[in-house]
Each structure stands twice: as C-alpha cells, then as structure tokens.
Amino acid sequence: xxxxxxxxxxxxxxxxxxxxxxxxxxxxxxxxxxxxxxxxxxxxxxxxxxxxxxxxxxxxxxxxxxxxxxxxxxxxxxxxxxxxxxxxxxxxxxxxxxxxxxxxxxxxxxxxxxxxxxxxxxxxxxxxxxxxxxxxxxxxxxxxxxxxxxxxxxxxxxxxxxxxxxxxxxxxxxxxxxxxxxxxxxxxxxxxxxxxxxxxxxxxxxxxxxxxxxxxxxxxxxxxxxxxxxxxxxxxxxxxxxxxxxxxxxxxxxxxxxxxxxxxxxxxxxxxxxxxxxxxxxxxxxxxxxxxxxxxxxxxxxxxxxxxxxxxxxxxxxxxxxxxxxxxxxxxxxxxxxxxxxxxxxxxxxxxxxx
Amino acid sequence: xxxxxxxxxxxxxxxxxxxxxxxxxxxxxxxxxxxxxxxxxxxxxxxxxxxxxxxxxxxxxxxxxxxxxxxxxxxxxxxxxxxxxxxxxxxxxxxxxxxxxxxxxxxxxxxxxxxxxxxxxxxxxxxxxxxxxxxxxxxxxxxxxxxxxxxxxxxxxxxxxxxxxxxxxxxxxxxxxxxxxxxxxxxxxxxxxxxxxxxxxxxxxxxxxxxxxxxxxxxxxxxxxxxxxxxxxxxxxxxxxxxxxxxxxxxxxxxxxxxxxxxxxxxxxxxxxxxxxxxxxxxxxxxxxxxxxxxxxxxxxxxxxxxxxxxxx
Numbered sequence: 001x002x003x004x005x006x007x008x009x010x011x012x013x014x015x016x017x018x019x020x021x022x023x024x025x026x027x028x029x030x031x032x033x034x035x036x037x038x039x040x041x042x043x044x045x046x047x048x049x050x051x052x053x054x055x056x057x058x059x060x061x062x063x064x065x066x067x068x069x070x071x072x073x074x075x076x077x078x079x080x081x082x083x084x085x086x087x088x089x090x091x092x093x094x095x096x097x098x099x100x101x102x103x104x105x106x107x108x109x110x111x112x113x114x115x116x117x118x119x120x121x122x123x124x125x126x127x128x129x130x131x132x133x134x135x136x137x138x139x140x141x142x143x144x145x146x147x148x149x150x151x152x153x154x155x156x157x158x159x160x161x162x163x164x165x166x167x168x169x170x171x172x173x174x175x176x177x178x179x180x181x182x183x184x185x186x187x188x189x190x191x192x193x194x195x196x197x198x199x200x201x202x203x204x205x206x207x208x209x210x211x212x213x214x215x216x217x218x219x220x221x222x223x224x225x226x227x228x229x230x231x232x233x234x235x236x237x238x239x240x241x242x243x244x245x246x247x248x249x250x251x252x253x254x255x256x257x258x259x260x261x262x263x264x265x266x267x268x269x270x271x272x273x274x275x276x277x278x279x280x281x282x283x284x285x286x287x288x289x290x291x292x293x294x295x296x297x298x299x300x301x302x303x304x305x306x307x308x309x310x311x312x313x314x315x316x317x318x319x320x321x322x323x324x325x326x327x328x329x330x331x332x333x334x335x336x337x338x339x340x341x342x343x344x345x346x347x348x349x350x351x352x353x354x355x
Numbered sequence: 356x357x358x359x360x361x362x363x364x365x366x367x368x369x370x371x372x373x374x375x376x377x378x379x380x381x382x383x384x385x386x387x388x389x390x391x392x393x394x395x396x397x398x399x400x401x402x403x404x405x406x407x408x409x410x411x412x413x414x415x416x417x418x419x420x421x422x423x424x425x426x427x428x429x430x431x432x433x434x435x436x437x438x439x440x441x442x443x444x445x446x447x448x449x450x451x452x453x454x455x456x457x458x459x460x461x462x463x464x465x466x467x468x469x470x471x472x473x474x475x476x477x478x479x480x481x482x483x484x485x486x487x488x489x490x491x492x493x494x495x496x497x498x499x500x501x502x503x504x505x506x507x508x509x510x511x512x513x514x515x516x517x518x519x520x521x522x523x524x525x526x527x528x529x530x531x532x533x534x535x536x537x538x539x540x541x542x543x544x545x546x547x548x549x550x551x552x553x554x555x556x557x558x559x560x561x562x563x564x565x566x567x568x569x570x571x572x573x574x575x576x577x578x579x580x581x582x583x584x585x586x587x588x589x590x591x592x593x594x595x596x597x598x599x600x601x602x603x604x605x606x607x608x609x610x611x612x613x614x615x616x617x618x619x620x621x622x623x624x625x626x627x628x629x630x631x632x633x634x635x636x637x638x639x640x641x642x643x644x645x646x647x648x649x650x651x652x653x654x655x656x657x658x659x660x661x662x663x664x665x666x667x668x
Binding site: 251296300304308315317321346347349 | 597
C-alpha cells in the first residue's frame, strides 16, 4: 500500500523534472517570436507626454555582439507576462543576475556594490529618477566589455557617456589638456573615471571621494609623480614633491581643506598647459588665480617659478638662502656640541683628580 | 593680639607726652576752646599713630618672615652663603614670556617642517587640527613680538636694562675667556677664566636670541600677512621668507635644546635645573664660582658704602 503511493508520487513528478532542462530554451524562442510580433516593426514607437519619442524597435539581432548575446527578452524583462502589457514594464534590475555567486554565468564580481553607496546610487535611493542606473552608463541592449573600445564605458568613450548628463563639464573636459590628449589617442590621459573612480563616484565634498580637497594631490600624483608615465610626454614629476613640501601641501596633508590643492590653481575639468592663454596658471592669469584666496596678489607675483625646490640651484636666491642656513646651522651646532663635550671632558678629568 | 600688646605701652608713653605738650601750649587759651582743640589734635594724632604702627608691623612681619626663611636656607646649605639678586622681576617676566612663546612656536611649528615625522600627526591632532594649530602658532608669535618690543623698551628706558645691555656687548676679553676656558677643559691650565656679570656663553645666548627674533619675526610677519605681502613683493620674497623661517627655526630649536639645556639643565652643576628663572637669585658660592669679577665689584661697592656711612656718622 505504502510503496504504491510513493511510486505514484514519483510517476507524477517525473514529467516535471524532465521539463526543467528542456522548457526554458523552447519558451525563450517562443517569447522572442512573440515580442517581435510588435517590437519587430520599425515604426513601433511611443510618443511620451513631453513630446520625446521612445523607440521600441527590437529585433532578434539587437543583442547580437553584446555580452548578453545568448540571453532573451524575458531574461531581463522578467516582469512581462501579458501581451499587450497591461502595466508599463519596469526598469531592468541588473542585480537580478549580477551578484557574486550567481548561477547565471554573469561575471563573479561585487564591484557593483560600490554603486549603491556612490552619489548616483544614493540619488536613486532618494527617488531621483534622473540619476543613472547600470544601464544608463553601460548601455541597454548593446552592452560590451569595458575593454572593448566600442563600449560606452571604454576609456575613450566614457567621457561622452558621462557627458550625456554632465554636458557643461564634458565641454570643459573636451578642450582641456586631458580631453585633447585622450582625443588624440593617448591612453595614459585620464578620462572622467580616471580621477572620479568607476562605481565609487562620490560628490567632491564627501570625504570618501577621490577628488575630496585633501585627496586631490594624491589623485593627481598617481600619474604626475610617475616618471614612467610623465617621461613619455616630457612633463616634470617634481611638481608633486615641491607641492608636498610647500605650506599648501603640508597643511593639506594635515587635513586643511582651505589651502590650495592642485585643482585650486590648475583647474578641475578645464586644466590647460601654462602656455595656453586660457589656462588659470598662465602668467597673465596667475594674479587672478592666486587672488581667489589671497586678495590683491599683484602681477609682479607671477614672476619666476611657482614650484620651487630650495635644494636645487634652479631655485636661484632661495637656494643660496637655504645653503647659507644649512652651513650656519651645521657650523654653529658643531661648535656648540664641541664646547659641550670639552666641558664634560674637563669635568671628568677633575672628578678623577687629574689636574 | 601680639601687635596690640606691643603697641599698648608705646602708645601710653606717647600719649602722655602729647598730653603734656598740649597742656603747655594751650595754657593761655580759654578753657572751652582749649578743650576743643585738644580733643581735635588728640584724635588726629591717634589716627596717624595707628596708621604708622599698622604699616610698620606689616613690614616687620614680612621682614621677619624673610629673615627666618634665609636662616633656614643657611642652616640647610651653609656653603652657599648670601643670596644676590641676579635678575630683576622685569627681566624674569620677559624670560617667562619668551620661553612660553618659544615652546608654543616650536611644538606648533615643527610638525609643519617635518610633516612625515611620526609624532607630527599626533601633535597637530592634539590642538584639534591644523587650523587650531596655526592659531596657537600665531598666539605664540604675538607673545614673541610683545617680548621683543618689551625688551627694546626695557633696554632703552630701564637703568638695569641699559647696564645689562652695555655689559652684554662682545669684547676682546670674551675671545680670550673662550680660549682659556677650552684650555682649562683640556687641562692645559688650572686657572678658570674669571667672568664678569655675563660670561661669553651668556653673551652668545643673548645675541643668538636677538638674531633669531629678528629673522623669525621678520620672515614670520611676511608669511602671516601674506595677502598684504603679495601686493608689494614678487613670489621669491615670500619663498625666501618661508625658507629662512623654516631653517632658522631648526637652528634655534637645536641651539635651545642642545646648548641652552646643557648649560642650565643637564650640566652637572645645575642638574636638573635651578629656580633662578623664578626668583632671580644666585648664591654667594655660585657667584664666586661663575661671576667672580661681578662678585668682587659688588663687594668693593659695599665696602665703599660702609666706609662712607662710617664717615657720615
């Protein structure tokens, strides 16, 4: 009696177990055919209330070439169950698959977790519908690996991607020395993500940010202190060391946010070489740039080198002042210490009873 | 109570005398007027006497206290002998202002010169960040500037200041003293150099502080008022000020910590330091040992005064 019941249960379950492997692929094909019924028509689009046109044209080739080539519509648009859709389909949640330990074959990385803490992730959490989700930067159907130069997040393309929202900054960046260099195909030049980070982008007033006032010098020096990078373009690397020795650099290291960092003088997105008349460190503009913090800086002030190293002869008079004090200190201290030791020697002699 | 006991007999005698004198003076006046006048004078005299006695007893008490302290000290260290006033109150005040300001300046300034030194971060954090640390540095700077101005006025206006300044001017004798002192250290001569009020060591300290103050205050003022300085000078002037300020700070710190501390603290004669900066007094023993010429001068002056007193008497 008991055995029969178990057999019956197993018999009832068998078809279900068999269908687990076979059904999804069949269903996927079905779903694609069903979707392209409407979405396959080139004129299939929606006019939004603000007059914008949302193109809804999708074919079987849309995902071709992207990293999701083998996926089908409902793998991501899994909330769609009815045709025509009664409700507006929701935005895609990439984390449905992209988490560490997933069984879908998505990259095993939790780098995306940083996004939720970032300025963009927080804006989303606050309900800002304009803040970007994954697909706003990485693309919708045409997602490519970041290493692929065609990807929206590729090094040469990412500025354009960010610029879709940050238009003014993109315009500044594009004409800056970094933007121009990257445009010429110099891959060492930083794009947006080079300074701001990728997923962990924070507002510049957030202490976690790589462009927080006290972190700017470190961020710039990642490239500018490296002889192997700067050597290729004939740019000096001692700027970093001379800044760190100056009062600005020291106070910044101790956490002062009011002193000048690299960006205070050289600009942020609009960094240009000093020879450029539009540059904030062009001798003509130096009084104005210094005047931001030190009101009344005169044109005279711009004469001479800004980043000086007192230990080198190029520093001119400062070098000689430093040398004077160096030898004065050594000489004086040697004489004084010699006097002290002679005194102690004499005392020892007298203690021993020698005359 | 004791004061009253002391006062009673004295007061009685004096009052009797006054009474007698008054009676003599007012004999020719009519009795009513005389009584009134007598009463008035008596009251006035009593007030005056009480005041004087009060003052005298206070001064006596202080004097008595001082004498007893002196005796105790003499019993304890009989070899030191009499105490001489070496530095006056004004001079000690200047020294206290100066070392307070210099300590503040060093502990707030050195972390800026050596930001990578391991303690620097803690020292800056102790003040609550670089912002506060720079404010404390400016307070120290203000004190040092005050000290400098005070000392200039002291040198010009005070008699002691003028005398000390004249005695602090380097003389050929100082070179001879230094040479002899070194020979004495080496055992080439058994005779110590005989110093006056200021030895060549003290003269060096004095002029080192002068030089240090001029450099530090001059360059520090440029860096403090950098926005004003930028209006008139090219950048290299501020660079020089920055370099000089930083280098002279190191020199001054080393000189204080090594040289001055050895001479006044770690030196076996003085270890772990004396309270001369507080009471300004020097014992006869030390006086004879370190400033024999000054001691002799004081003794000669005293002998002359005593002789003069004898003659006057």
